[in-house]
Amino acid sequence: MSDNQDFDLIIVGAGSGGVRLARMSAAKGARVAVVESRYLGGTCVNVGCVPKKLFVYGSHAGEDIEDAAGYGWNVPGDQISFDWTRLVANKNAEIERLNGIYGRMLANAGVTVIEGTASLADAHTVVVGERSYTAKHITIATGSWPVVPDVPGKECVLTSNEMFYLPQLPRQAVVWGGGYIAVEFAGILAGLGVETTLLYRGDLFLRGFDDDVREFTATEMRKKGVDLRFGVNIESIESEDTHYNVDLTDGSRLHTGLVMAATGRRALVDGLGLEGLGVQLSASGHVVVDDHFQTVVPSITALGDVIGTPQLTPVALAQGMVLSRRLFGDGQGEMDYACIPTAVFCQPNIGTVGLTEAEAREAGHKLRIYRSEFKPMKHTLSGRDERSLMKLVVDADTDRVLGAHMVGPDAGEITQGIAVALKAGATKAQFDSTIGIHPTSAEEFVTMREPVA
Numbered sequence: 052m053s054d055n056q057d058f059d060l061i062i063v064g065a066g067s068g069g070v071r072l073a074r075m076s077a078a079k080g081a082r083v084a085v086v087e088s089r090y091l092g093g094t095c096v097n098v099g100c101v102p103k104k105l106f107v108y109g110s111h112a113g114e115d116i117e118d119a120a121g122y123g124w125n126v127p128g129d130q131i132s133f134d135w136t137r138l139v140a141n142k143n144a145e146i147e148r149l150n151g152i153y154g155r156m157l158a159n160a161g162v163t164v165i166e167g168t169a170s171l172a173d174a175h176t177v178v179v180g181e182r183s184y185t186a187k188h189i190t191i192a193t194g195s196w197p198v199v200p201d202v203p204g205k206e207c208v209l210t211s212n213e214m215f216y217l218p219q220l221p222r223q224a225v226v227w228g229g230g231y232i233a234v235e236f237a238g239i240l241a242g243l244g245v246e247t248t249l250l251y252r253g254d255l256f257l258r259g260f261d262d263d264v265r266e267f268t269a270t271e272m273r274k275k276g277v278d279l280r281f282g283v284n285i286e287s288i289e290s291e292d293t294h295y296n297v298d299l300t301d302g303s304r305l306h307t308g309l310v311m312a313a314t315g316r317r318a319l320v321d322g323l324g325l326e327g328l329g330v331q332l333s334a335s336g337h338v339v340v341d342d343h344f345q346t347v348v349p350s351i352t353a354l355g356d357v358i359g360t361p362q363l364t365p366v367a368l369a370q371g372m373v374l375s376r377r378l379f380g381d382g383q384g385e386m387d388y389a390c391i392p393t394a395v396f397c398q399p400n401i402g403t404v405g406l407t408e409a410e411a412r413e414a415g416h417k418l419r420i421y422r423s424e425f426k427p428m429k430h431t432l433s434g435r436d437e438r439s440l441m442k443l444v445v446d447a448d449t450d451r452v453l454g455a456h457m458v459g460p461d462a463g464e465i466t467q468g469i470a471v472a473l474k475a476g477a478t479k480a481q482f483d484s485t486i487g488i489h490p491t492s493a494e495e496f497v498t499m500r501e502p503v504a
């Protein structure tokens with residue numbers, strides 16, 4: 052390793068990928084610094100996965116209280132109330148605790164944390180404020196940032212960043228978009244009693260998920276009172292006193308207390324000076340890297356949301372480990388993007404791994420489809436009208452399970468285990484020969500006997 056540089060590696064961005072790369076590299080003996088302008092832990096810890104999941108728990112707790120009545124608990128509705136500011140304060144305390152843990156983890160690993168905004172002066176020099184730091188390798192791990200479409204009144208719109216610190220809940224809210232963040236926040240708000248409308252420009256939200264999952268989720272969300280409106284977009288927004296008037300492409304107008312855009316995220320490369328160094332950016336603004344996270348500048352690598360691979364924390368973590376091994380280990384290691392499981396924490400949750408039915412058909416597979424829809428046992432006594440869906444997409448020639456999809460409580464938890472089976476190439480016969488765990492919803496994945504198609 053080079054001795055005439057300040058560090059062996061400077062990472063710009065202390066999010067999931069950057070922190071993992073830093074710790075793994077320091078553990079291999081590298082002299083590592085991380086530059087961070089905002090918060091340790093990045094989007095996931097501060098304004099993403101972690102606070103979102105806490106809000107989902109908070110939102111769902113209302114239903115749990117109601118459901119307890121069927122189990123014999125006396126739940127006097129007029130004595131139940133919800134305090135948004137307490138939820139936000141408790142969430143903030145937990146995030147601060149995690150920020151502290153991240154700081155200690157980096158310090159204990161011997162990683163230098165440099166607070167400030169970084170720019171690259173040359174292929175080996177990072178400038179932060181008045182100071183310059185040199186390194187043999189520089190990794191861009193700056194993540195992504197919400198995008199708000201360019202419509203009149205866009206300045207009235209909040210993004211997930213602000214939603215996590217909302218001072219008070221409105222009576223009504225409009226959620227704009229039909230991806231992960233939109234359905235998760237629509238569920239959070241509706242569960243907390245906000246009259247919620249979700250606007251999506253296409254025919255059916257959650258593009259890219261299995262069609263059965265998309266339709267089933269829409270039905271379940273509507274049952275919970277979310278007003279889902281498809282085939283419509285926002286044309287303009289105007290603020291009036293404490294409310295907003297939202298004009299839609301179908302000519303209608305909504306009056307609402309809040310508009311949240313969940314319309315995608317862009318790579319965060321502003322001010323880094325990458326293009327001046329010859330680092331290529333794609334048409335969508337992502338840093339272009341090869342399979343080994345290498346940009347065209349030999350000393351500069353990049354990973355995580357900023358390179359346009361699936362914007363998921365576990366993907367960034369895995370990339371951090373591979374890159375560390377390549378830079379400071381045996382130089383080996385590849386990312387495997389096949390069969391990445393994912394969950395959407397809408398209510399009920401979605402869990403999915405492998406191919407959707409449409410993707411499998413498009414890839415030319417002859418298929419057997421297994422599908423089960425049922426009322427989860429919990430709701431026999433709770434009386435709640437909520438159903439679950441499970442679906443397996445199976446290659447008819449090889450019997451291999453190509454995709455597993457679920458909508459229902461704990462879908463994320465269940466799908467993680469199913470993902471191991473798919474990754475190992477499990478066949479439907481192996482699913483069938485697996486003994487179920489009774490009584491669970493998960494056992495349905497190993498007891499679906501008759502194909503529906």
Ligand code: NDP
Pocket residue numbers: 200227228229230231232233235251252253257258284313314315316361362363393394395396
């Ligand atoms: P997504 O890309 O998932 O969804 C963006 C949504 O906005 C789509 O429905 C898209 O429509 C719509 N959209 C985009 N541009 C416009 C426009 N100009 N006008 C109207 N609608 C528009 O982004 P998110 O912001 O929801 O999330 C970003 C990423 O973060 C996700 O892809 C995911 O990788 C990650 N994430 C993961 C979570 C998890 O693991 N549980 C939770 C939250 C985020 P269309 O489909 O037509 O393009």
